[in-house]
Amino acid sequence: MNKENTPLKKTPNDHSIMDTIKDRWSPRVFADIPVSQTDLQSLFEAGRWAASSNNFQPWNIVWGVKGSKSYERIMNHLVEFNQSWAVNAPVLMLGVINTKTPDGKDNYHALHDLGQFTANMALQAHSMGIAIHQMAGVDFEAAKKEFEFPEEYHVATAIAVGYYGGDKNNLNEDLQGAETSPRVRKKQDEFIFNGNFVKRESL
Ligand SMILES: Cc1cc2nc3c(=O)[nH]c(=O)nc-3n(C[C@H](O)[C@H](O)[C@H](O)COP(=O)(O)O)c2cc1C
Incomplete structure (x- = not known):
């Protein structure tokens, strides 16, 4: 299986972007x-080379493959809606940030940096015919305790x-419909400002 087998969705891009x-x-x-x-290590490696504020690399990933205890422990902490479909996934992960810098100050960019890690992983995955689906719907406090994060x-x-x-x-x-419906995005002029921010009623 490789990216030639990837089902394509309509992506109505307004300007040229890479495939x-x-x-x-x-x-x-x-x-x-x-x-x-080996596949997973390539995904993690792509994430590892993401840029981060001060090169602090505040990201942490917990992972488990279907049938393992780690998978089940992650699954148990997803909200019910996500559990209903994530059961189809052979691998589950948690994306976890260290919210403090090495000298103990708040790291306001940690979430941004985990996003970059995950975006790198997503694009690397896609190039291998692998999809990732991120989820905010996770009981984050309980999952933190479950996996013994400080x-x-x-x-x-x-x-x-x-x-x-x-x-x-x-x-x-x-x-089912969401699997084939076109991808949707705001227009650039709703969030790109060559000058002052202009609040818009969007979407
Ligand atoms: C941080 C984040 C949280 C998300 N949370 C969920 C979620 O809890 N459940 C879900 O089904 N999809 C979730 N999504 C997926 C988004 O809905 C999806 O990425 C968006 O609709 C754009 O679709 P596309 O990735 O196919 O372009 C999340 C995506 C991100 C980046």
Whole structure:
């Protein structure tokens, strides 16, 4: 399985972008193909080379493959909606930040940096025919305790990972449509300002 098998969604881009960005999307079903440890190491390596404020690299990832205790422990901390579809994913992860700098000050950029890590991972994954689906719907306090992170850490996201190409019939009817619906974004003029911010009623 590789990216030639990736189901494409309509992405109505207004300007030219590279195919990896255009074609990436977040499915809720995944092919019945295991993601190997070597695959995962490539994803983590892509994340590892993300830029971060002061090169503090405040990101941490907890991961588990389906059938393992770690997978089950992550699954148990997803909100019910996410559990309903994430069960299709062969790998689950948590994205966790250290909210403090090495000298104990608040690191206001840690969440930003985890986002860069995850975006790198997503694009690397896509280039390998692997999809990732990030989730805010996770019981972050309970997950922090479950995996024994110290107080200053924050479980920001969960992430479902698997090869593209799952059967959308594994989803309830409401969610099936999202597997093929076009991707949607705000227009650039709603959030790009060559000067003062102009508040808009958008979407
Ligand atoms: C930080 C973050 C949190 C998200 N939380 C959820 C979630 O809890 N459940 C879910 O089904 N999708 C979640 N998503 C997926 C988004 O809905 C999805 O990325 C967005 O609709 C754009 O679709 P695309 O990634 O296919 O372009 C999340 C995405 C991000 C980046």
